[in-house]
Amino acid sequence: MKGFIYLPGVVTLELDIEKCNGCRMCMMVCPHAVFEMENKRAVIRNKDFCMECGACAKNCQPGAIIVKSGVGCAAGIINGLIRGTEPSCDCSSGESCC
Amino acid sequence: MLYRRTGGRLPLSGRRGGRGGEVITSGQADKQTSRQADKYMNSGFITGYIQTKSGTVPQIAATWSWRDRLNTMKVRWSVGRMNYRVFPGIYAVGTPDRSSRVFVTGNFKLSFDHLRRALNGLDAWILVIDSKGINVWCAAGKGTFGTKEVVRRIRIHHLDQLIDHRKIILPQLSATGVAAHEVKRMTGFSVIYGPVKATDIKPFIDAGLKASEALRRIRFPLVERMKLIPVDMFYGKYYMLAVPVVFLIFAGFTPEGYSFEDMLNPGWKSTVNLFSGYFSGCILTPALLPWIPFRRFSLKGLAMGWLVAVLLASLNLLGTGLTEMISWFLMIGGLSSFMAMNFTGSSTFTSLSGVQKEMKTALPAQISMVSLGLAGWILTRFTDL
Numbered sequence: 001m002k003g004f005i006y007l008p009g010v011v012t013l014e015l016d017i018e019k020c021n022g023c024r025m026c027m028m029v030c031p032h033a034v035f036e037m038e039n040k041r042a043v044i045r046n047k048d049f050c051m052e053c054g055a056c057a058k059n060c061q062p063g064a065i066i067v068k069s070g071v072g073c074a075a076g077i078i079n080g081l082i083r084g085t086e087p088s089c090d091c092s093s094g095e096s097c098c
Numbered sequence: 099m100l101y102r103r104t105g106g107r108l109p110l111s112g113r114r115g116g117r118g119g120e121v122i123t124s125g126q127a128d129k130q131t132s133r134q135a136d137k138y139m140n141s142g143f144i145t146g147y148i149q150t151k152s153g154t155v156p157q158i159a160a161t162w163s164w165r166d167r168l169n170t171m172k173v174r175w176s177v178g179r180m181n182y183r184v185f186p187g188i189y190a191v192g193t194p195d196r197s198s199r200v201f202v203t204g205n206f207k208l209s210f211d212h213l214r215r216a217l218n219g220l221d222a223w224i225l226v227i228d229s230k231g232i233n234v235w236c237a238a239g240k241g242t243f244g245t246k247e248v249v250r251r252i253r254i255h256h257l258d259q260l261i262d263h264r265k266i267i268l269p270q271l272s273a274t275g276v277a278a279h280e281v282k283r284m285t286g287f288s289v290i291y292g293p294v295k296a297t298d299i300k301p302f303i304d305a306g307l308k309a310s311e312a313l314r315r316i317r318f319p320l321v322e323r324m325k326l327i328p329v330d331m332f333y334g335k336y337y338m339l340a341v342p343v344v345f346l347i348f349a350g351f352t353p354e355g356y357s358f359e360d361m362l363n364p365g366w367k368s369t370v371n372l373f374s375g376y377f378s379g380c381i382l383t384p385a386l387l388p389w390i391p392f393r394r395f396s397l398k399g400l401a402m403g404w405l406v407a408v409l410l411a412s413l414n415l416l417g418t419g420l421t422e423m424i425s426w427f428l429m430i431g432g433l434s435s436f437m438a439m440n441f442t443g444s445s446t447f448t449s450l451s452g453v454q455k456e457m458k459t460a461l462p463a464q465i466s467m468v469s470l471g472l473a474g475w476i477l478t479r480f481t482d483l
Contacts, residue, residue: 073443
């Protein structure tokens with residue numbers, strides 16, 4: 001079951017190594033082992049494993065990580081298209097979702 | 099310091115009577131949430147109450163009752179899924195004290211149940227935040243399980259008075275919504291992210307509150323894919339009944355006029371074909387996901403749909419004429435492809451950018467296939483094609 005990879009080369013994840021303070025938080029929160037430590041700083045090891053959940057950027061205190069995060073969910077994107085909003089699975093209104 | 103165990107019911111303000119009652123913890127519930135309490139589920143998991151400095155805390159069972167199991171099954175099949183909640187607040191597993199660990203989770207009862215079961219045999223506090231009854235990951239993605247709510251719950255339940263240390267353990271998948279450094283800044287509590295799965299909490303504790311890389315990775319094995327299949331199966335809702343009926347009605351049209359006999363036979367075949375396409379996309383494709391070639395879910399679904407269509411053709415279910423057969427191939431393929439693409443929402447590895455890219459070509463293709471197939475099939479009703 002190793003290595004489910006989705007489409008390559010589409011992920012919006014970016015890391016500014018200059019800003020990294022080496023706290024390792026991105027490594028701790030990433031569910032797909034995208035990051036690795038190199039010379040006490042984070043580097044992106046497996047970019048195509050990224051599912052743009054945004055956990056790393058959210059927990060990066062110096063703000064070294066940028067990613068356009070959102071739901072990687074077709075139904076959510078269709079919801080967004082219909083309503084002209086950002087993709088949203090709309091869980092709270094009682095509709096079925098993720 | 100030891101807490102006095104009361105065991106029985108306490109004259110706690112706001113708490114309702116009744117066996118087990120609605121759970122309002124720490125005496126902190128405001129009136130509005132206390133009214134909402136009627137909607138919250140309690141399958142009798144409360145075994146007693148403990149008095150603490152931050153209020154009365156329900157003590158809960160760390161095992162599942164048959165009712166928990168039954169309800170879990172129902173929720174997996176979408177029965178009452180959107181309203182399966184526990185009341186937010188503090189709960190006690192075992193007999194925790196001022197140095198015990200605090201585990202934070204959302205108020206979707208399935209999340210809560212998995213956590214308390216994983217803590218069996220330990221003495222620990224559980225802080226349930228209001229994630230609006232949504233699972234941790236989805237709630238974190240939406241921001242409901244977020245920094246603000248975690249901070250709010252720490253404050254209104256007076257966590258600082260309950261324990262001496264200043265650490266809380268959050269599920270790793272909540273990190274999408276929670277900024278650990280912000281929580282620290284606003285409350286003084288350090289956030290430690292635990293493992294992805296509650297069942298890995300014990301190894302996580304044994305390793306000194308460190309989740310090894312294996313515990314931090316999210317996987318998507320067959321068992322977990324199967325658990326999520328029922329959710330997508332009901333995507334079609336009442337259309338699953340309406341569409342086959344419309345097909346049955348149309349099946350009665352023949353070039354010679356309307357025939358009720360044709361409506362049922364071969365009309366029934368259209369129902370079989372439709373459901374085959376639908377289930378090929380939402381059951382077969384998810385189950386066989388890693389073994390089907392292609393990265394795009396829509397292509398995986400299309401491949402499975404056509405495989406199923408070949409099978410149906412060999413059973414003479416796709417009609418006799420070439421036009422009808424091609425029409426069914428288009429409809430089954432399009433339907434299966436669309437349903438498979440929907441599974442991206444259940445999967446644990448698809449990115450928004452990826453799904454958007456996939457949909458840009460897949461959605462128009464799916465719509466064209468189904469419309470073209472539909473048009474072709476209706477044509478065969480009225481002509482000798």
